[in-house]
Amino acid sequence: MTSPPLVIQALRQPGALTSLSLADWDLLLRQARQANLLARLHALLDERGLIVQIPPQPREHLEWSHASAERHTQAVHWEVTMIRKALAKTGAPIILLKGAAYVMANLPSARGRLFSDIDIMVPKGSLNEVEAALMLHGWAATHHDAYDQRYYRTWMHELPPMRHIKRSTVIDVHHAILPETAYVHPDPEKLRAAARTLDGYDGLKVFAPVDMVLHSAAHLFHDGELEHGLRDLVDIDSLLRHFSDTPSFWPGLVERAKELELTRPLFYALRYAALILHTPVPSDAMEAAQAGCPNRPTLALMDGLFTRALMPPHPSCSDWLTDTARRMLFVRANWLRMPPLLLARHLFHKAFISPKPEE
Amino acid sequence: MNVSSLTPPELGSLLKQAGIFLQTGSFITHLQTSIPSVAEGIGLLYADYPLAEQGGFADFHVSLAPPRDLRRWFKPQVLFLSDGDAPFKPLPLDQAFPMLEWGLNWCVSSHANRYLIIHAAVVEKGGHAAILPAPPGSGKSTLCAALVHRGWRLLSDELTLVRIGDGKIIPLPRPVSLKNQSIDIIRRYEPDAIISRKVSDTITGTVAHMKPPTDSVTRAAETAQAAWVIFPKYQAGEAARLEVLPQSRAFMRVADNAFNYSLLGTKGFETMANLIDASRCYDFTYSVLDEAIETFDALKPPAPSM
């Protein structure tokens, strides 16, 4: 077997980067930039005190991306402050999801992670009130097309994304972690009940550690957006490594997955994190997670698809099957979220309506 | 080895195949293209630029190529690709060389966050730099082109790089972009200037690029200290006139012309504030280039700060 792309090797063993040649650095930087992991690479080296050992030319690029990441963290804090202010009067309990949660909870997964939207989850019953409060404070709907509006409102687990008129920041308001049309429905009430309040931020919560991992897994292995696939797998890797220190974490993880009907995505998450990023997963946890393992032909197919689609989107990491793999997974992801009739309708619309100029 | 050490056919075939590793200021760009007008522009305007080690480390991997769709058969176009990604929409094929220049500006301005990057021309004399920020149409490039033929060193025509930490200006001398009437104005002003052929109907009208003086290219590693921030404004019939601009106002206007001021956060603020502190700031109105040069030559550097 050929060796994995440089960026994968770098994520597995950041310490080995100090002996990389300049030519290898050239390629590594390009792969990492395409996968939106350049700032992450800086963070991994910085944590180990190795930045000074990197040759000046590539170090320069790492510093450039670090500057963006620093400013990004600052901007996320401010945006969350603004959202909290806007929603204070609604009294709705707000749970921050994904990137925003990692940043605000100061988790290692946040270091060098760049993302564009802030995701929050509120109770379904508060959606209208939350939407109205956001509009009052300067956020406006981004999808004006009536079809898009109906798509989100009827079939999805979120409001259409809203953009702030002055700051141009985007918020996604969810009421569940998977669409209403998906075949599993992790109960938002259970997630909410276990959520933890953020230190110093009354009324702002993040998911409990096990739920954070499960949400990240559900997002990656139910979603069609595989351009960020590797970045999302890196999240899972980082969360698992971080929470590993808590003794109750691993036994609790699989139990919780069963409770939330997320054993399949958890199985994939552990499998591909261990396979691709060499994430240390205790053998009894891996064994328990087998509960979510698909039958053998499906697993063989998924291995073939995911080991390609989770590579960085750079020509140096693709073979002739990569595009096919990404397309098939997009169809599969939609298929997981929607009953067949709806799927046909949605894809039809996507395929035949030309893209709007703003996109 | 410089670009000029290659014959035009050698340059063309290298660009077409492995690409060249072009050193501009502190950046190395790996450029690959089979478009003849780009090879011609490189041979003419980048003759004095050093070539870095073939196949070595490059900061940017850039190519210019026709987009892969049917349009190429009846309306040829060109795409600027940065490591395979197209940050811009395609343009008509005859705009390939200007597109390369815009693309190279984009590469630097959207990545190089160790510098505060101001959209401004910057020239130097005696170690003191004059920064000329200005919106398009203010005559910034015309003035810059004239200055660099009258004893000022070109640091950059479009991107002023202020190093975070020590505030030094890092040269990035590249061809000076001239638009519309200013092309003929500079041809008359400096008949020896080497100017590429005109490309019309671009977003900014007719454009051509002027080769930077050899001395500016060979001294690209020499940094400079900011001494003046001057907002030029061409106004027909007006005598050359400097008006003192309060530094607080200059701060806001320069920040408004910076690509990454906001992205740099507190560091951006500190770098900008130190730059403004160290500079005398002016609004400058002019119509006659010789008068403008005279005004610049008479500029007094600020007293060294404590």
Place this chain on the structure above:
Amino acid sequence: MMWRLISDHAFCFRSWNDEFVVYNSLSGDTHLLGLAAAQILLELQQAPSDAITLATSLAPLLQAEIGEEFSLQIEHLLADLDKLALIEHS
């Protein structure tokens, strides 16, 4: 009504003559402020305060007469600084 800065460590100041450039490291915004507005921020940096107290302590510095009109001006400035997310009610 008491006012305070949105944070004790959020601001960077530079002044040239009678004008101040203020960077808010929380919002990432930069503001150009006149002497009066900047002095209000500097006062609030010492301790939270209200419009009347601020008017009293700023009047000599700004060579203004303490009175209803000046207090009103201070209140306007406070409202503007609130809109810019530099200060908030305490």
